[in-house]
Amino acid sequence: MTTWNLKGTKSHLLICNGSSCMRKGGEEVTQAVRDEISLLGLDEEIHTTRTRCNGRCKDACIVIAYPEGNWYRVDSPEIGRQIVRDMHESSLETHKVYQFVNGEMSPNPAAAAIVGVSKKK
Numbered sequence: 001m002t003t004w005n006l007k008g009t010k011s012h013l014l015i016c017n018g019s020s021c022m023r024k025g026g027e028e029v030t031q032a033v034r035d036e037i038s039l040l041g042l043d044e045e046i047h048t049t050r051t052r053c054n055g056r057c058k059d060a061c062i063v064i065a066y067p068e069g070n071w072y073r074v075d076s077p078e079i080g081r082q083i084v085r086d087m088h089e090s091s092l093e094t095h096k097v098y099q100f101v102n103g104e105m106s107p108n109p110a111a112a113a114i115v116g117v118s119k120k121k
């Protein structure tokens, strides 16, 4: 158990470690993201958290970046490393399945993600 001093943190990456994401390389993605953060000396700027299922299993492995609110489909450790390096670059556009637009989660047409099951009853 650790209690980090998070003062100065600029980004928080939530890395899905739910069962679907773990079957699609979630552990390797987690290790790659954390290794890239260390390699670039960004430990004080980028905090990571392993999560359980985030409800987008078809997009596994999911990595969510806050405060931006971008949800990424990470299908290889290299894409995980790229998120750390290029979080604000357009090169990740096809991996960004959801993003906040005008304060509302919106699917990113460039990612061609499935719509998913509606929460409306």
Ligand code: FES
Residues within 6 Å of the ligand: 016, 017, 018, 019, 020, 021, 022, 052, 053, 054, 055, 056, 057, 058, 060, 061, 062
């Ligand atoms: S297990 Fe990762 S989104 Fe469901």
